[in-house]
Amino acid sequence: MVERVRYSLNGNLAEIELHRPDQRNALDGETIAALLEATSQACRDANARVIVLHGTGEGFCSGADLAALAALGTTADPVGAFMPLCDAFQQTIHLLATAPKVTIAALHGFALGAGLDLALACDLRVAAAGTQFACSYVRYGLVPDGGSTWALPRLVGLGPAMAMLLTGDPVDAEGAYRLGLIHRRVTAGKHLEEARRWGEELAQRSLAAQSAIKRLARVDPRLTLSAALKEEKESQRRLLEDREPFRFLPGSRS
Template sequence: MKLDGDFQFIDVAQSDGVVWLTLSRPEKLNTFTAAMHGEIREVFARIRQASEVRCLVITGAGRGFSAGQDLADLDLSALADVVEEHYNPLIRAITSMHIPVIACVNGVAAGAAANMALACDIVLAARSAKFIQSFNHVGLVPDGGGTWTLPRLVGLARATALCMTGEAVPAEQAEQWGMIWRCVDDDKLIEETTLLADRLSKQATTGLFYTKQLLRLSQTRTLDEQLNLERDYQHSASQTNDFAEGVDAFLNKRKPQFSGN
């Protein structure tokens, strides 16, 4: 399936089983508009129909990942509608994606963009990158799942302070706090992300999907409930072609060739 298109506010590139989605309004620090949300939804829909896509990377063009919402492209009297129509579906789409989703944070990630990055399965950030809960600067509350994600990543005390003060968290500190997977030197970010994406795209992606769903569901389940879920998901994983391929490869001492099926 053809994933690229005549997009104005994003760039889409595909290499083997990996799709790179780049937020591309660099002159506006890649801030979100309704039109950009529409383009992202279109790409996500195409990815869901493209069996050859095995990993998605989201990054930003220019000097930043994204500064969040473009306030000039906003109906200030209908903020709840904007959240419901754009940001909630965006976060739900990322967290339920059937393939691994990597955030490649190349600079500042503020507001809803910070929370979008943190909603991805794995976050790599350039050493110069920063994460900012900037909502308090305009009298708003965090959205994009930030009030759910942050306390689970860094604890309630840190999450509360970050949301109330709007202090920037440098990438190195974000890694130390467990907010992100890894902080890398700026000139190594694309290389490291590419290696990770290629590695994930060659794994049993259905099994990876089940894994990330189990991890997310564990946040609201008891141990007994989680044990039952693991049993059920393990049954589903054992019915895949990739499981059969993995077992055969192990028994015959060869490298598995997973297909994502």
């Protein structure tokens, strides 16, 4: 059987590779299940300090397998058949977003629909020139189910997010960079190399501090400044109690 998702550990970097190139790395039930397992493994792996998610072939991920979705319409209970797939995909999104380590999406070619959701769930995004981004659900009479309606407005602002969500129109890498959708642009073919280089750099930082920062940054945006300051203070206290800063501060003795 063809391995649709590949997991590997290279030093401190856990790599998850979507490997369904003949289907543009489209997500069907089997691929989603394999992706969830690989993401869970990366989160559990004590040797992994950074997770890099990427795709093989001509692009990152074209989204859901449309043929598989259409086939649900021939079943007696399409809703019942779809919901377990949705649950597994959302578990994957949640794991990427809340992983106690940095997650980087290395993007090329296209990140469409559910593929865009996966990219947005990661903390950082590197994209090759020419990459196309689209929240294409609306083109198929669907709504995003991988967090785009939450993530896009937070990343690019409500106006640009609404344009992407309501039209499904693509944005290229240059436009995505201007919007703040991606963090780094690189020449074609260099996306994975740059993500790995960045990952190695980030792996030298405090994992405990990175994990705390992720948790704090993803707190409900309606939280008041006073409440946010309190959360930051408590996180700082825990890090100091564990003597984490003294592993990194110049002149410190842990």
